[in-house]
Amino acid sequence: MMAVVERVSASPPSLSVSRATAQSRDSVVDTMRGIAILMVIGIHSLPQPLDAIWAKSLDAALRPCVPVFLFASGYLTALSGRVPLARRLRAALVPYAIAFAAAYIYMALHNPAMDHRIGTTLARFGLGYVFVYYYVFVYVCCTLGLWLIFAAGGDGQPASRQRITTLLLLSIGSGLLAGSYLDPAMSRLGASEALLDEIRMRDIPFWFSFAALGALTAMFRDLLEQDMRRALLGAALAAYLFYAAVRILNLGDAATYDSTAFFLYAALFCVALFAIQPKSPLFGWIGSGSYFIYLWHIFIVMALRDHTVLRQLGGVASFAVSCVLTALISTAALLAVRQFASPRICRWLGA
Secondary structure (H helix, E strand, O other), X not given: OOOOOOOOOOOOXXXXXXXXXXXXXXXXXXXXXXXXXXXXXXXXXXXXXXXXXXXXXXXXHHOOHHHHHHHHHHHHHHHHOOOOHHHHHHHHHHHHHHHHHHHHHHHHHHOOOOOOOHHHHHHHHXXXXXXXXXXXXXXXXXXXXXXXXXXXXXXXXXXXXXXXXXXXXXXHHHHHHHHHHHHHHHHHOOOOHHHHHHHHHOOHHXXXXXXXXXXXXXXXXXXXXXXXXXXXXXXXXXXXXXXXXXXXXXXXXXXXXXXXXHHHHHHHHHHHHHHHOOOOHHHHHHHHOHHHHHXXXXXXXXXXXXXXXXXXXXXXXXXXXXXXXXXXHHXXXXXXXXXXXXXXXXXXXXX
């Protein structure tokens, strides 16, 4: 979703590359982002609540979309060896602020009883509590985490590389611990199910583990041999079947977001997708504008749900129509903005 702020060179991985080479785009990363944003659209097009087994199974299959974006962020950061913090935050927050204002107006028009107190509005903005914008909050926090780790790492010498590797591995361990014990700890403190769901969506240590995995993949990508692709794909498929079974049968920690089963599937999905080295001009183009699509596609989904007879078509048909229309309209909007808007407006909209 943050394709507009992260560039990468095709040179071998290191903790420092020249600024000149870091300005070219990585077609593999953009293709991965293109695939991931289409997965996001698929998730949001599913009928709610997820009662049918087919819907839960498909939702489970598509859930690695956000980890792919965080993985890509960590990967690009490790290649460049630094985080241009101010530029990344500006590129993330300015488009978000514009989309937030539009989403706030949409919600207010559809909910006359909406709370407009300044404190509540600021909380909504800070936590991304409109539509599905909480992942902007997650991205910003993960960006800050990457900045801290690479700032602490030093100047890219071997000792620095070892220190960064250690910190990234510790981050993954901390993320798994948070995902495993945050829910029961909050339950003991009397948190409601609704509050628990909100907290788990913003479980930063867990989400950061995917950014750390991406950074480690960049630092040690020479270890990913081509003959490992089939094994990784098989492992990812097995992990998906396990994660889907956990959710469908409600076994143990069946949370949608930060369970250990989800981490296993999403992590293997990210690494397997990267190992394949996908390159598609169409998906790459979509991926380069994935932040714009992320911010604005939800208006199409909500409009279809609120102002059409889509729900009367039935679960599978409504999903298919919503998914196809949202993808087509979103990409057409991206094309129009890039074709007719000035470069500054494109930046402001995340395109």
